[in-house]
Amino acid sequence: MSVEVEVNENDLAEMVEQVWESYLDPEGINPLIPTYDENQPSEVHSSVSISGSWTGHIVYACSIEAARRAAAAFLAMEPDEVSQEDLSDVLGELANIVGGNVKAMLPPGAFLSLPQVVLAPESTARFPNTERISGVYGIWDGEPVSISMWHSRADNNQEDGA
Amino acid sequence: MRAMVIDDSRAMRMILKRIVTKLNFDAVEAGDGQEALDLLADMPEVPELALIDWNMPNMNGLEFVTNVRADPRLREMTLVMVTTESEQSQIVRALAAGAHEYVIKPFTEGAMIEKLALLGLVPTGANS
Numbered sequence: 706m707s708v709e710v711e712v713n714e715n716d717l718a719e720m721v722e723q724v725w726e727s728y729l730d731p732e733g734i735n736p737l738i739p740t741y742d743e744n745q746p747s748e749v750h751s752s753v754s755i756s757g758s759w760t761g762h763i764v765y766a767c768s769i770e771a772a773r774r775a776a777a778a779f780l781a782m783e784p785d786e787v788s789q790e791d792l793s794d795v796l797g798e799l800a801n802i803v804g805g806n807v808k809a810m811l812p813p814g815a816f817l818s819l820p821q822v823v824l825a826p827e828s829t830a831r832f833p834n835t836e837r838i839s840g841v842y843g844i845w846d847g848e849p850v851s852i853s854m855w856h857s858r859a860d861n862n863q864e865d866g867a
Numbered sequence: 868m869r870a871m872v873i874d875d876s877r878a879m880r881m882i883l884k885r886i887v888t889k890l891n892f893d894a895v896e897a898g899d900g901q902e903a904l905d906l907l908a909d910m911p912e913v914p915e916l917a918l919i920d921w922n923m924p925n926m927n928g929l930e931f932v933t934n935v936r937a938d939p940r941l942r943e944m945t946l947v948m949v950t951t952e953s954e955q956s957q958i959v960r961a962l963a964a965g966a967h968e969y970v971i972k973p974f975t976e977g978a979m980i981e982k983l984a985l986l987g988l989v990p991t992g993a994n995s
Contacts, residue, residue: 727973728882779878781885791878798876801922802972805951813956817922819875 712810712854717841720806721852724799729778729845737843737850745842745849748772750827751796751820753804758814760857761835763804765796766827771848772796793822803852827851834858868988869893869912873903873931874920874949879972883918883949886979890989892916900926904934913941916988919966921950921957929964936965945986949974 718739725736747766754762767775769792770784776795777784797820808815832855840853870892872883877898884894895914897903900923907913917935921928928948935941947968948961958969970982983989 724973727975731975776878780881794876795878798878801876802951805922805972806953808951809953813954817951819922819924 712807712839714839714841716810717803717807717839717852717854720803721841723806724802729775735846737841737845739841739843740849742842743837743840743851743853745851747827747849747851749792749796749822749824751793751800751822753800753820754818755804755808755811755815756818757816758812761838762832762855762857763800763807764827764853764855765800765803765851766853767796767845767850768848769824771845771850774846774848775799789824793824796820797822807854827853832857868916869895869914870916870918871895871897871903871906871914872918873897873900873923873928874918875899875923876920879920879949883979886976887916887918887983890980890983899923900928900931900934903931907935907941913944915943916945916947916983918947918949918970921948921952921961929961932961932964932966945988947982947986949979 730736748769749772750764750766752762752764772792773784773787776787776791779795780791801820804817808817835855835857838854838856840851842851870887872880872894874880875898880896887894897906919928919931932946935944946966947970948966949970951972953971961969968982968986970979
């Protein structure tokens with residue numbers, strides 16, 4: 706059984722800020738600028754699923770260019786040197802880091818999956834029977850990036866699926 | 868000195884490798900706990916340090932720590948968990964299993980170096 710839990714935009718924003726400070730913008734010159742636009746486009750996404758005391762998903766979505774720049778920052782290389790493997794690996798790790806920190810805010814007994822990376826827009830992979838409960842939406846170096854949290858409505862599984 | 872970096876994410880291995888190389892360690896990489904144990908079995912000299920992720924396929928970090936602690940040949944290795952598992956109960960489990968230190972992702976390079984310095988693993992004159 707899953708319990709209701711509140712991880713709000715501020716909590717997510719704080720985690721995202723730590724990720725930027727640690728890996729994507731250690732100099733503090735290129736932060737993620739909030740847009741608050743839930744419908745901003747994405748071209749690639751990664752996710753981790755949480756099960757147990759809470760069930761849902763953490764999704765990191767962005768443009769290919771933002772993913773390439775993230776991989777370049779992570780791997781200390783030039784953006785044009787980034788391979789598809791680099792891109793997938795870094796996207797997965799970003800979802801894993803945010804997901805792991807979200808899990809720490811959940812009731813004990815939550816489990817984190819290994820990350821999944823899909824080189825397609827987030828909109829192609831909305832998890833069934835979930836609702837968005839929180840998200841950080843922004844522009845990084847002119848490119849869209851979002852981190853959102855989706856709660857599985859497990860208690861509704863027996864309903865008509867509407 | 869030699870360090871083993873164990874993480875299923877190549878990106879994270881590269882970040883950790885960069886840090887320990889800066890500290891004058893020779894770095895060896897493994898993608899999971901089992902691969903790390905296999906590499907250790909073939910090494911004539913045991914690395915002084917292992918930086919270990921928790922969630923990995925095949926063998927997770929906690930199982931790796933338990934295996935290392937059960938092997939007298941590997942007793943001298945300093946084990947540092949580097950993971951997103953940040954609940955108090957998980958930290959206690961890892962330390963009880965034999966990890967010496969615990970670093971939560973995301974971490975800055977400075978924070979990692981500080982942690983290794985506390986363990987006496989930052990050589991004098993290293994570029995920290």
